[in-house]
Amino acid sequence: MSKFYEGVAEVFEVEIEAISPDFPLKSEEMSWDSLAVVSMIALIDECFDVMIDGADLASCETLGDIEALIEKARQA
Numbered sequence: 001m002s003k004f005y006e007g008v009a010e011v012f013e014v015e016i017e018a019i020s021p022d023f024p025l026k027s028e029e030m031s032w033d034s035l036a037v038v039s040m041i042a043l044i045d046e047c048f049d050v051m052i053d054g055a056d057l058a059s060c061e062t063l064g065d066i067e068a069l070i071e072k073a074r075q076a
Contacts, residue, residue: 004044008040014030021062041054
């Protein structure tokens with residue numbers, strides 16, 4: 001999971017210590033926009049070898065929501 005968290009920190013341009021399942025994807029400081037969603041799709045594919053639907057990903061509010069999508073995709 002640490003490679004994934006490192007990638008998330010890079011996408012959002014924050015320190016890795018800020019990354020946890022409670023990490024909010026939408027805030028005044030960060031933009032959960034289409035570029036971030038596409039970057040996250042690529043990161044998830046690289047780290048977990050699963051594809052996540054962009055619309056499902058865009059509706060996530062926390063990193064924990066993304067982790068739940070990944071787990072669901074891995075079980076499918």
